[in-house]
Each structure stands twice: as structure tokens, then as C-alpha cells.
Amino acid sequence: MRSRRDPYRQAKYGLPVGFPAQRNGDHVETAELLEEIYRSVVSRNPGEAEFHQAVREVLDSLGPVLAKRPELTEQRVIERICEPERQIIFGVPWEDDEGTIHINRGFRVQFNSALGPYKGGLRFHPSVYLGTVKFLGFEQTFKNALTGLPIGGGKGGSDFNPRGRSEAEIMRFCQSFMLELSRDLGEYRDVPAGDIGVGGREIGYLFGMYKRITRQYESGVLTGKGLGWGGSVVRKEATGYGAVYFMREMLKERGEEIEGKTCIVSGSGNVAIYTVEKLQQLGARVVACSDSDGYVYDERGIDLELLKQVKERERARISVYADRRGGGARYLEDGNIWNVPCQLAFPSATQNELNGHDAESLVKGGCIAVAEGANMPSTPDAVQIFQEARIAFGLGKAANAGGVAVSALEMQQNARRDTWTFEYTEERLRQIMETIHRTCADTAETYGSPGNYVRGANMASFIRVADAMLALGLV
Ligand code: NDP
Ligand code: 2IT
Numbered sequence: 368m369r370s371r372r373d374p375y376r377q378a379k380y381g382l383p384v385g386f387p388a389q390r391n392g393d394h395v396e397t398a399e400l401l402e403e404i405y406r407s408v409v410s411r412n413p414g415e416a417e418f419h420q421a422v423r424e425v426l427d428s429l430g431p432v433l434a435k436r437p438e439l440t441e442q443r444v445i446e447r448i449c450e451p452e453r454q455i456i457f458g459v460p461w462e463d464d465e466g467t468i469h470i471n472r473g474f475r476v477q478f479n480s481a482l483g484p485y486k487g488g489l490r491f492h493p494s495v496y497l498g499t500v501k502f503l504g505f506e507q508t509f510k511n512a513l514t515g516l517p518i519g520g521g522k523g524g525s526d527f528n529p530r531g532r533s534e535a536e537i538m539r540f541c542q543s544f545m546l547e548l549s550r551d552l553g554e555y556r557d558v559p560a561g562d563i564g565v566g567g568r569e570i571g572y573l574f575g576m577y578k579r580i581t582r583q584y585e586s587g588v589l590t591g592k593g594l595g596w597g598g599s600v601v602r603k604e605a606t607g608y609g610a611v612y613f614m615r616e617m618l619k620e621r622g623e624e625i626e627g628k629t630c631i632v633s634g635s636g637n638v639a640i641y642t643v644e645k646l647q648q649l650g651a652r653v654v655a656c657s658d659s660d661g662y663v664y665d666e667r668g669i670d671l672e673l674l675k676q677v678k679e680r681e682r683a684r685i686s687v688y689a690d691r692r693g694g695g696a697r698y699l700e701d702g703n704i705w706n707v708p709c710q711l712a713f714p715s716a717t718q719n720e721l722n723g724h725d726a727e728s729l730v731k732g733g734c735i736a737v738a739e740g741a742n743m744p745s746t747p748d749a750v751q752i753f754q755e756a757r758i759a760f761g762l763g764k765a766a767n768a769g770g771v772a773v774s775a776l777e778m779q780q781n782a783r784r785d786t787w788t789f790e791y792t793e794e795r796l797r798q799i800m801e802t803i804h805r806t807c808a809d810t811a812e813t814y815g816s817p818g819n820y821v822r823g824a825n826m827a828s829f830i831r832v833a834d835a836m837l838a839l840g841l842v
Contacts, residue, residue: 397430404426404449405419405422408449417498417743418498418502418505420719421743424743424825425825428825429829431815432829436830436833438837442836444837451479451504454475454477455548457472459472463532463536474523474524475521476497476501476503476504477557478519482832483516483519484554484555485521485556486511486518486521486771487504487523487559488522488559488560489561489569491529491540491564491565492526492528492563492564495526501522503562503742504520506520506764509764509824511771513806513824514768515799521559524562524565529564537569538572545572552577552588554778560590560771566591567593573589574596586781599780600786600788601773602777604644605770605772606642607637607639607640607644608793609766609773609796610761611645611646611649612801613738613761613765613769613804614713614738614761617761617804620759623735623736625650626649627650627652628651628710629651629652629711630710631655632713632740633662633712633715633720633721634657634716634740635674635678638741638767639740640679642715647668651711655669656674657704658685660685661686662685663696664707666695670688670692673691685698707732708732710736711735712729712736713738713739715739716741717744718742718744721744723748726750730758737759737761739761742763754821757818759820760821761804762821764825772800773792773795807820807827811823811826
């Protein structure tokens with residue numbers, strides 16, 4: 368076989384090698400090809416560990432598809448899918464209430480638009496760097512494909528830390544961020560929404576600035592809007608509700624149900640709160656939730672109204688919940704939420720929050736199923752432990768797709784200048800989540816990995832995106 372690397376270029380210029388060159392007629396084993404592509408992704412995107420991790424997981428699933436579809440290799444669809452279509456990085460200057468000037472960094476990675484305009488949230492958190500946004504945009508491309516709705520994948524954000532900032536500071540930051548990003552958005556181009564640190568309040572300030580810049584009331588440019596100005600019912604609840612619907616389907620396959628189960632939901636933000644709400648509606652008992660400082664154990668079951676009061680309205684720490692709840696509720700600053708025994712676990716805070724050790728604790732504690740509300744919250748060794756223990760494991764890009772699905776329904780309502788009822792919209796969400804579950808289960812079965820939602824989700828979504836890319840040609 369001809370050498371597929373280009374050591375000359377690497378030696379002469381000290382540059383990372385590109386994707387391995389390949390000509391028709393080269394015979395390459397699938398596993399070897401996937402390994403080479405992975406190595407190229409690592410060398411082309413140095414230091415972006417989360418992106419490497421997300422790519423690895425997808426590539427590890429694709430062997431059986433490539434074996435059946437050699438044209439995908441010939442057309443270099445995998446390499447094309449691993450390369451973002453566009454990466455935008457910009458400075459975001461803003462002034463705090465004391466008059467001090469700050470400069471943050473803004474990102475938007477427009478990953479793949481084969482299925483529709485780029486779609487995906489914005490994350491404001493001090494840990495955000497290009498690798499975060501790239502991994503999230505990559506995941507989003509596959510997640511959005513699973514919804515069956517016409518949306519491509521993208522993600523954005525900033526290393527801005529909203530914690531402790533006043534309303535006015537948040538507003539000024541959002542305005543400065545949008546002043547730059549507005550050029551690259553549009554209902555047919557790129558449609559952001561919320562993610563960590565970005566909720567209805569931030570979407571409002573972003574939308575207001577976009578409206579002022581463009582002089583148009585272009586509702587379809589952002590989702591997660593307020594109900595009085597173009598938003599959709601159920602969007603706020605959608606990710607959490609959807610994760611519970613996905614869990615319900617996984618349990619059905621095993622002759623189990625949600626009612627009566629003891630659950631843990633990590634995080635206490637948008638996704639976590641509405642996961643708790645739906646679990647309680649379906650008769651489960653949620654005994655623990657958390658924030659980045661610690662977790663609360665509440666043996667009587669989380670008081671949802673108090674949780675909403677503390678986290679949504681007061682934006683206070685989770686420790687305040689325990690202080691106010693009294694009898695039986697404990698706040699543990701140094702503990703580990705995954706040591707709490709439960710039957711169902713919903714990691715809903717952030718990436719890599721649940722490692723192999725935590726997975727072992729969950730298995731020992733009697734956990735039978737995990738649905739990821741967050742994006743990539745389980746480390747690869749945790750996933751392996753769940754699979755080996757035959758725990759039903761619903762990965763994020765399938766289990767948390769309800770949020771972006773209802774975002775796409777918000778876009779539909781905006782395009783028709785229509786508003787739907789809560790019941791109708793929730794029913795659409797339920798159907799979408801059940802269809803995603805069925806697609807993942809059936810695809811896993813077809814390609815020889817029954818019960819493996821990771822493989823099923825990765826293969827099914829890859830096929831959808833790849834087929835559209837082939838149809839659209841080399842663009
Ligand atoms: P929020 O900002 O509303 O809440 C985030 C929660 O996670 C908070 O409790 C926060 O605690 C905690 N958290 C955030 N970063 C860290 C960290 N580095 N370590 C520990 N805890 C952390 O965000 P969302 O609920 O919207 O998002 C949660 C997860 O769900 C993310 O992975 C997001 O990508 C994913 N997701 C969100 C969707 C949406 O529609 N919003 C859709 C699909 C997935 P603290 O307040 O202390 O920072
Ligand atoms: O990770 C996600 O799917 C989101 N943050 C929601 C994206 C969206 O466009 O609604």
C-alpha cells in the first residue's frame with residue numbers, strides 16, 4: 368500500500384498532517400482507516416481533548432456501516448464530517464458596573480449544514496474554549512439528525528462567567544456578543560439557542576440586539592424565546608421531559624417502568640429541573656441533585672417548587688435549597704452524588720462529570736438505567752462499565768435531543784406565525800423521543816449490536832447526514 372501519510376510536509380513545515388490521502392484502488396482495512404482518521408483529527412485539532420473524545424466515540428461505532436457502504440469511504444464522508452464547515456472566533460469587549468473593561472472570547476462553530484441551517488445552543492461558562500464548542504457542534508450534528516427534523520449542527524459560546532454578574536452586565540455582554548455574531552446568523556443560515564449559562568433572559572437580550580441591528584423582527588433567528596415574543600410552549604421543559612421519555616422507552620424494553628423508581632439527577636439548571644418535574648409526574652422519587660459546589664440529598668424527595676424558587680427565580684446555590692428545606696435534606700459539599708444509591712440516573716450538568724469510578728458506584732448501588740441529559744457527561748470508561756454491567760445506557764445525543772427538537776418546532780411555529788398548545792407540542796415531543804429510541808434500537812439490531820444505543824445512535828445519525836452530503840455533492 369502506498370504511504371497514506373505525508374512525512375515530507377510534516378518534516379519541512381512542522382505542520383500537523385492533514386487527513387490521509389486516498390486514491391481509488393487503495394485497499395485499506397476499515398479499522399485502519401478509522402484509526403488514521405482519528406489520528407488526523409487529533410493532530411489537526413491539537414489540545415482539544417473533548418473534541419477528540421466525541422470523534423472517537425462516533426468513529427468506534429461506524430465499522431459495520433462502512434463495511435456495507437464503501438462509497439462513503441470513497442467519497443471521504445467521514446473526514447468531511449469531522450471538519451467543521453466554518454469556525455468563527457471573535458473578541459467580546461464589555462464594561463462592568465464599576466466601569467472596568469473586560470474582553471472575553473466568543474465562538475460559533477458552524478459544523479455541518481447538510482440537513483438544514485446550523486442549529487445549536489450558546490454556552491457561557493469560564494471553561495469554554497474552541498475545543499468545547501467544537502465537540503458540542505460535532506455532537507449536535509448527529510443529535511439533530513436523529514430528530515428527523517431539518518436542522519444542521521452548530522454550537523457557540525463564550526468564556527464569559529455569568530456567575531455574580533448583575534442584570535445590566537449580563538445585558539451588555541449579550542449585546543456585545545450579538546453585535547459581532549449577528550452577521551453570521553439568520554433563520555436560513557444559523558439559529559442559536561441556550562445551553563449552560565444561557566436561558567430565556569440571555570436569549571431575550573440577544574434577540575433584542577439582533578432586532579436592532581437588522582431592523583427586522585426575525586423570530587426564527589433564535590429559539591428558546593419567551594412565550595410573549597415568539598417562543599414555543601414546552602421548549603423550556605423539552606430537554607428534561609425528553610430525557611425522561613427516552614428513559615421510559617428504554618425501561619419498556621426491559622419490562623420496567625418509571626413509577627416507583629428512586630432517581631438521581633445531577634445539576635440543577637434547566638435540564639435537571641424539568642427532568643425532576645417529569646419524573647415526579649410519572650411517579651418516581653428524585654432524591655438528589657447538585658451544582659458545581661456540591662449536592663443535596665433529600666430522602667423525602669426533591670421539593671420541586673422550592674428547587675425552582677432557589678435556582679430559577681433567585682439564581683442561588685443548591686446549598687440554599689437544603690437550608691430552607693430542613694428535616695431530612697442534607698447538603699454535602701465534598702461528597703459525590705454518584706455514591707447515592709438509585710435505580711435511575713440522569714447526569715444533567717456537564718461533560719465528563721461521571722467517571723469510571725462513579726459508574727462502578729452506580730452499578731453497586733443498584734442502578735439499572737442511565738439517560739444523559741447533559742452532552743457527553745459520562746467518560747468512555749464509565750460508558751464501558753455501564754455496557755459491561757448490561758445497564759440500559761441512553762447517550763446524550765439521543766436522550767437529550769428533546770430540547771433541540773422543540774427548538775425546531777419553535778422554528779416551524781415562527782415560520783407559520785402560529786402558536787401551538789402545550790398538549791399538542793408535548794405530544795409532538797413525546798412522539799419524536801419515542802421515534803429516536805426506536806431508530807437507535809433498530810439500527811443497533813440491524814448492524815449486530817442489539818441493545819447498544821451508543822452504536823445505534825451513532826450509526827443511524829451518521830447515515831442520515833452522510834446520505835444528504837452525498838446527495839448535495841462535494842460542497
Ligand atoms: P444550566 O446553565 O441551566 O445548568 C447547568 C447546571 O450544571 C448547573 O447546575 C451548573 O452548576 C452545573 N454545571 C455546569 N458546569 C459545571 C461544571 N463544570 N461542573 C459541575 N457542574 C456544572 O444549563 P443546562 O441545564 O441548559 O445544561 C446542562 C447540560 O445539558 C449541558 O451539558 C448542556 O449542554 C446540556 N443540554 C442542554 C440543553 C438545553 O436545552 N438547555 C439541551 C441538550 C443538552 P453551577 O450553577 O454551579 O455552574
Ligand atoms: O445541546 C443542545 O441540544 C442544546 N443546547 C439545545 C440546542 C437548541 O438549538 O435548542
